[in-house]
Amino acid sequence: MDVLRRNNVTVTGDPQGPAVVLAHGFGCDQNLWRLTAPALAEAHRVVLFDYVGAGRSDLSAFREERYRDLAGYAQDAVEVCRALDLRDAVFVGHSVSAMIGVLAARQAPEHIGALVMVAPSPRYVDDVGYRGGFSAEDVDELLASLESNYLGWSSAMAPVIMGNPERPELGRELTNSFCATDPDMARVFARTTFLSDSRSDLASVRVPTLVLECAHDAIAPREVGAFVHAAIPGSELVTLDATGHCPQLSAPEATSAAILEFLARRR
Amino acid sequence: MSPLAITTRDTATGPVLHVAGDLDHGTADELRALAAALPLRAGQRLVLDLSRLRFCDSSGLTALLAARNLALAARADIALAAVPVRTLRTIRLVGLDRVFALYPDTAAALTA
Amino acid sequence: MMCGTGHEPEPGGAGGTDAVFAALLEDSAEELYETAPCGYLSTLMDGTIAKVNATLLGWLGLTRDEVVGRMRFADLLTVGGRLYHETHFAPLLRMQGSVGGIALELRTGEGGRLPVLVSSAVKRGGDGEPLLIRTTVFDARDRHAYEQELLRRRQEAEQARRQAETDRGRLQEALAVLQRSLLPAALPTVPGLEAVAHYHTASPDQLGGDFYDLFPLGGGRWAFFLGDVCGKGPKAAAVTSLTRYTLHAAALHDPDPVAVLTTLNTVLLERYSAGDPRFCTAVVGTLEAEPGGDRFTVRLASGGHPPALVLRANGDCDFLPTPGGVLVGVLPDPTFTPAATTLSPGDALLLYTDGLTEARIGPERALYGEEALQEFAAGYAGASPRALVEALTGLLDGFGDGLDDDTALLALGVPAPGAAADGPR
Numbered sequence: 001m002d003v004l005r006r007n008n009v010t011v012t013g014d015p016q017g018p019a020v021v022l023a024h025g026f027g028c029d030q031n032l033w034r035l036t037a038p039a040l041a042e043a044h045r046v047v048l049f050d051y052v053g054a055g056r057s058d059l060s061a062f063r064e065e066r067y068r069d070l071a072g073y074a075q076d077a078v079e080v081c082r083a084l085d086l087r088d089a090v091f092v093g094h095s096v097s098a099m100i101g102v103l104a105a106r107q108a109p110e111h112i113g114a115l116v117m118v119a120p121s122p123r124y125v126d127d128v129g130y131r132g133g134f135s136a137e138d139v140d141e142l143l144a145s146l147e148s149n150y151l152g153w154s155s156a157m158a159p160v161i162m163g164n165p166e167r168p169e170l171g172r173e174l175t176n177s178f179c180a181t182d183p184d185m186a187r188v189f190a191r192t193t194f195l196s197d198s199r200s201d202l203a204s205v206r207v208p209t210l211v212l213e214c215a216h217d218a219i220a221p222r223e224v225g226a227f228v229h230a231a232i233p234g235s236e237l238v239t240l241d242a243t244g245h246c247p248q249l250s251a252p253e254a255t256s257a258a259i260l261e262f263l264a265r266r267r
Numbered sequence: 268m269s270p271l272a273i274t275t276r277d278t279a280t281g282p283v284l285h286v287a288g289d290l291d292h293g294t295a296d297e298l299r300a301l302a303a304a305l306p307l308r309a310g311q312r313l314v315l316d317l318s319r320l321r322f323c324d325s326s327g328l329t330a331l332l333a334a335r336n337l338a339l340a341a342r343a344d345i346a347l348a349a350v351p352v353r354t355l356r357t358i359r360l361v362g363l364d365r366v367f368a369l370y371p372d373t374a375a376a377l378t379a
Numbered sequence: 380m381m382c383g384t385g386h387e388p389e390p391g392g393a394g395g396t397d398a399v400f401a402a403l404l405e406d407s408a409e410e411l412y413e414t415a416p417c418g419y420l421s422t423l424m425d426g427t428i429a430k431v432n433a434t435l436l437g438w439l440g441l442t443r444d445e446v447v448g449r450m451r452f453a454d455l456l457t458v459g460g461r462l463y464h465e466t467h468f469a470p471l472l473r474m475q476g477s478v479g480g481i482a483l484e485l486r487t488g489e490g491g492r493l494p495v496l497v498s499s500a501v502k503r504g505g506d507g508e509p510l511l512i513r514t515t516v517f518d519a520r521d522r523h524a525y526e527q528e529l530l531r532r533r534q535e536a537e538q539a540r541r542q543a544e545t546d547r548g549r550l551q552e553a554l555a556v557l558q559r560s561l562l563p564a565a566l567p568t569v570p571g572l573e574a575v576a577h578y579h580t581a582s583p584d585q586l587g588g589d590f591y592d593l594f595p596l597g598g599g600r601w602a603f604f605l606g607d608v609c610g611k612g613p614k615a616a617a618v619t620s621l622t623r624y625t626l627h628a629a630a631l632h633d634p635d636p637v638a639v640l641t642t643l644n645t646v647l648l649e650r651y652s653a654g655d656p657r658f659c660t661a662v663v664g665t666l667e668a669e670p671g672g673d674r675f676t677v678r679l680a681s682g683g684h685p686p687a688l689v690l691r692a693n694g695d696c697d698f699l700p701t702p703g704g705v706l707v708g709v710l711p712d713p714t715f716t717p718a719a720t721t722l723s724p725g726d727a728l729l730l731y732t733d734g735l736t737e738a739r740i741g742p743e744r745a746l747y748g749e750e751a752l753q754e755f756a757a758g759y760a761g762a763s764p765r766a767l768v769e770a771l772t773g774l775l776d777g778f779g780d781g782l783d784d785d786t787a788l789l790a791l792g793v794p795a796p797g798a799a800a801d802g803p804r
Contacts, residue, residue, distance in 0.1 A: 027466030034474070138458040216425070218453060219465050243425040245465040249473050292611060303654070324737075324784070325588075325609035332656045332709060353746070361660055361683030362705025362714070 013041030025095030029055025053185030281311030290327030418516030440488025494523030606661030636680035647708030658708035692725025727792030734786030
């Protein structure tokens with residue numbers, strides 16, 4: 001199976017530049033990076049992809065046994081890096097994808113040289129001495145509502161994205177697949193994401209890491225950002241003055257600026 | 268697979284059933300039901316015209332035998348006319364050629 | 380408008396009518412907003428609620444003071460909705476400037492949930508700067524109920540399907556058990572003889588009507604039979620069962636093959652009525668080792684059954700004809716044709732049911748036929764019964780869906796000089 005096709009890999013930017021891989025989290029696909037990728041592409045080789053089960057990936061490659069574990073998604077990431085023979089790439093992961101990046105970097109240190117975590121969370125459910133932001137009941141309710149509301153999720157999510165007047169450069173080639181995903185596979189990804197616990201993996205990170213958190217994020221509250229920063233040796237923490245869980249959409253300039261600044265210091 | 272189609276004709280000597288199509292496990296009951304509903308009188312002859320019979324298996328044979336039993340019970344006669352080659356072979360093999368009167372066509376069966 | 384009663388029309392004519400309507404309606408923008416049949420909400424770009432109408436407050440079970448300036452839109456949603464809002468709704472709204480018809484659930488007063496449809500649009504200032512989000516909320520209880528019903532039906536159908544699968548599995552299992560009970564578990568070992576049998580089912584869902592057996596009569600004699608009850612399914616299986624036991628008992632009483640078939644004929648005639656005739660074809664016979672030698676005498680009789688094949692060590696392969704025999708269970712005074720032969724070392728006798736010869740082969744679905752069988756078997760004359768039966772099994776498998784009847788095979792052979800019979804002595 002051709003990995004580049006399976007994971008709907010898109011490569012833009014300067015082919016000679018250092019590689020930056022942008023990885024989406026639960027609930028969306030590579031379109032999430034639409035507003036930030038252009039800025040990064042100016043001086044870098046930007047790689048975007050969809051995990052199997054999301055976006056325009058090859059849904060026929062979906063296997064529940066593989067993708068009900070974060071390791072399955074990490075395998076996707078490693079295979080994409082391998083297929084493009086990336087060296088010393090910076091892996092930018094959003095939300096749970098930041099944890100997937102941790103696993104991928106450990107598995108393939110020859111491909112991944114640094115991590116950027118955007119609104120990361122290693123565990124969403126509260127624990128003794130740990131505030132993840134969701135109670136166990138919350139997550140049960142979430143998973144149950146995914147189950148019962150999937151008709152709503154799937155039917156609502158095939159919108160036509162018209163040109164954004166603020167971003168004329170995005171033009172007409174905006175696709176209508178934004179966040180369209182197979183509801184059954186989304187459910188698997190949701191379960192995997194919200195029942196995961198990657199806290200113990202953080203200490204094993206050996207590469208330079210930037211943690212980008214949002215000032216007001218209901219899904220990854222400030223305590224979580226602080227936790228991640230403290231757990232990863234030598235990491236940096238930048239708090240974006242942004243609301244919500246997707247700063248790359250709600251505050252795209254600040255997000256790309258923070259990432260570019262980190263990338264520049266690596267040279 | 269041809270479905271079974273049976274047409275009934277009344278003659279001076281008795282009813283003639285023209286049996287066409289496949290007489291098998293799925294369709295044999297139709298022939299039995301039809302034969303059972305015929306108003307056969309003593310001394311009449313029931314003729315089964317098999318010229319357009321395409322297939323007959325053991326269930327088909329059962330139906331023919333059931334029709335024979337019905338005729339006998341009514342003290343009537345039974346005859347098979349224009350039996351196709353393959354079915355004739357089977358009938359001979361299992362010895363039913365000494366059980367049924369066989370005729371090359373309906374006309375012969377009616378005048379015999 | 381009142382008419383037909385003789386009253387005077389309303390004063391003022393057309394202009395007066397408008398005024399009356401206006402007075403009745405008492406419309407003001409304020410009232411339209413507050414009491415609209417849907418919920419209205421305006422928030423800042425970060426979600427903080429700036430304005431909300433009475434309808435929505437009513438649904439939420441909250442007061443204006445509790446909401447305006449204090450809660451964000453996402454706070455009104457269930458956990459799942461909040462997540463959805465963060466990952467889908469808000470980004471889409473950012474990128475498109477509007478989203479429409481998104482299904483979410485609001486949390487209501489006493490811990491309840493209200494399914495709603497939400498549409499939002501960004502309002503921009505003169506310079507294009509986004510200022511606030513205007514949201515309309517529609518009660519979607521009916522639609523939600525409809526969706527739930529659809530889902531419920533889908534789950535029921537799925538469950539029924541799974542139940543049907545299980546039931547079907549159990550039925551097949553039961554049929555298989557029954558089927559096995561109609562055949563001997565294993566053939567006995569006959570000293571100096573090799574006996575091999577095979578039953579090939581055409582359809583796993585239907586009990587077939589073929590039967591066979593081999594058993595001792597005592598005094599060094601053995602009896603065998605093989606046959607085909609007409610029809611399929613449970614009724615035919617009952618006839619098969621009766622037939623087997625009758626043949627068995629009759630042979631023990633008087634092993635003469637013609638007598639055995641006559642007894643079976645009587646039993647079937649007595650047992651089954653004219654309206655539901657049941658009959659079978661069968662070959663019945665005995666085997667006896669010749670004293671002091673290595674040859675077996677075979678005596679058999681056939682009731683309407685296809686002729687057995689005799690394979691010789693020298694390569695000959697011929698039918699053992701039994702013409703004139705009639706189906707068993709049809710006539711009150713039947714004829715059953717006897718025949719006999721001797722099997723020497725390297726010889727074998729093959730009995731089969733017509734599932735084999737009646738198989739349809741080739742694009743024209745022609746019958747395989749007895750001549751083809753003879754030609755095929757001739758290739759195994761002098762070979763062991765096991766080799767012959769295995770080859771025939773392969774042939775049957777190759778017929779695929781050209782086979783629409785079960786087939787039973789029974790091969791009885793005297794091992795060639797130097798070759799040992801199969802199985803322990």
